[in-house]
Amino acid sequence: MLLINLFCVALIALIVWWFWLYKPKAATHQANNAIVVKDGVYSPARITVPANTATQLTFLRQDKAGCSASLLFPDLDISEELPLDKPVVISLPALAKGEYPFHCQMQMYKGVLLVE
């Protein structure tokens, strides 16, 4: 039983680290490369763009789930509908350095725009 309890505690620690503490590497956004919305995630989900430069991000939704159809950048007051299998270009203004999260309406699909 002690072993099982220790295993459970370790599992809890793993969940905390994996979902909340771990910071995955960000992908530098390449112009013309779409951020694909598929299987419940944005790929890539952490995107780096340069600071103080207007940028365009292209999203391509290949996920049928209704939730994935809405894309929100709450800090930038941007919300867009993503039609299935059709790229949508989001024009971003020149942004100050910082982290700008984006997600679907229910926050099930989550990503971060890192302006560096």
Place this chain on the structure above:
Amino acid sequence: MNTQTTQLLIEGAGCASCVGKIEKALKTVAQVEQAEMNFADRSVMVTGEVEVASLLEAVEKAGYHAILINDQGGADAIDEKEQADAIYYKSLIKHTIVALAVGIPLMIYGLFIGDMTVTNPIQQLVWGAIGVLTLGIMFFSGKHFYTGAWKSFTHHSANMDTLIALGTGTAWVYSMVVVFAPDLLPEMARHVYFEATAMIIGLINLGLALEVKARGKTSAAIKRLIGLQAKTARVIRNGKAVDIDIALVQLNDKVSVRPGEKIPVDGVVVEGSSFIDESMLTGEPIPVEKSVNDDVVAGTLNKLGSLTFTATRVGKDTALAHIITMVKRAQNSKPPIGRMADVISSYFVPAMMIIAIISAMVWLNFGPEPSVGYAIVSAMTILIIACPCALGLATPMSVMVGVGKAAESGVLIRNGEALQTASTITTMILDKTGTITEGAPKITDILVVNGREEQQVLQLAASIEQHSEHPLAQAVVQAATDKGLTLFNVENFTAIAGFGVQAQYQSAQLLFGNEKLMREKGIALSDYQQQAQALAADAKTPMYFAIDGELAAVIAVADPIKADSVAAIARLKSSGIKVIMLTGDNHATATAVAAKVGVDDFFADVLPQDKAKKVAELQALGEVVGMTGDGINDAPALALANVGFAIGTGTDVAIESADITLMRGSLHGLADAIAVSKATLGNIRQNLVGAFIYNAAGIPLAAGVLFPVFGVLLNPVVAGAAMAFSSLTVVSNANRLRFFTPQQH
């Protein structure tokens, strides 16, 4: 002309070698600076000052078909979305039927025969076969949950799929351990849960399918707006009328419209006259007469006459396209009330995984036998019932329906925050001119002094007022024009803000303005001051006209009160809002108008720059202030107010600047906006309370809080059904808003 980047979707590009061909074709188009194609998503980005039609043509010539991406979200986009939803719905129903076809018989067996334990080799064989069949169900009907969960996991994120995959996966793995190695478990714990796995997958697929159907209805309003767009336009090219796709209409094209047809793009009438039904856009039921030099708006319906107009705004620049974009954006935004649910949702799934583990530990350490079985059931049920879908949907679904509902009544709400704040307004400020009144004043009385001739006085007064932009000045000029009087050229014209105007005609000094101006310039008003007060008491605005330092006439102007202002103000007051009128007019006129329309209070003689101060003063007293004006000269006050309501035609800058735009002139639009915002916020609260109760009550039940007293533990299949239908409940409740009708007027 398009000065920005244009993105096209290319159809028919089947191989990578097409990329060079398409890029080359596009680069031959004049003004194209760059054309880069992304083969992965079949899109091409074109930069340069180009006409979209030329690009589409170039791609066609190269042997492919191009579609403009992200233009105005037209009817085609909606049709495609509906088709995609229909396909998704069918696949979900198919998955549901297959999973339930296995799950239901298994569950009936479990309920009525109850022997789902593995105690001998025959049972091992039978349940092993059922386990393999269930695995097939998991693969066929639940594959999307498992791939979604895995993808999400590799991205260090957890979602609804994670919970379903973990819950059903745990049940299946445990059951297979029971089948293959029952000796590892205590005898009482040798129970299989294949029916739970199949039923949960079936029920959640069913919930998703019904949700897809219900979601489609929430966007009915935007669909109706998009449906207003015409698909073709009849353009006059080389002297001939030709029908072309609406995307190909260019600025300054001459467009012809016959009776019963929709106006395809915005424009100015150059020939003909007709009545246009603008009701779907403005909520105004009476058709409006249009003739030469009048504006026409895309999406409105031409009734009887034929018109030719010059296109002034096309494609995504039309007022209708702006409105559609704005409504879509507002539908996707969230009011502050939803933020707490957002924060909870974003931490919810991993937190529920932790709670499920803790619950399992408690059962294993302190639970009765078979503790392993109870631990598995409890953890699985928590994972299944914990899904925060309903919580996440509670706010956006109501906002989507509420904003759409408002748009149907000609009320454009900018975002969720404006929607929420509008429901809490305690004081509403109404600008008088153009808001309560028609905004088109007319001369009612001319009292000439010392036997002067009325015609001559009016001619001189109009000559000076023709240079003023004040609405009252327009009434004087209009009266002179109506009488066929020729206006003189005056010199040294000066406008004195808030007072009036002065100028010189030949050797005569002309002065036109209010009482304050006359006093400042030392003009004696004698007996006429009393007569002016009498006019003011009758809701007319008296103005004084002086020639060479002597009063020449008192000219009274009245701005008629809109026919339905009184009823609309009564509606606002009946919803508990204090209504205050602001006007630059004198106190007597303001008193008379205030009494006629029944406002609670009013402020007269308010200069345009002081309107914002009044808003601030009321806010300092703790009032939540709504300000209603025409959106241009009231801009500072509109911006400062908690919610700014712009009354306008919806074709100008007001759409972009106001929190809420009332497309029709009637103040009933204001009362409708408040009523819709209150109904929507009420709906959001119901959804949030329902979703919170569902999770807050469901999780302890799943963990087994009732077990020590009542011996009851929530069945995972019941949890699966509850989870599946909780989202559906929220979406259906939001859909109820579609039937909300503001108080009739």
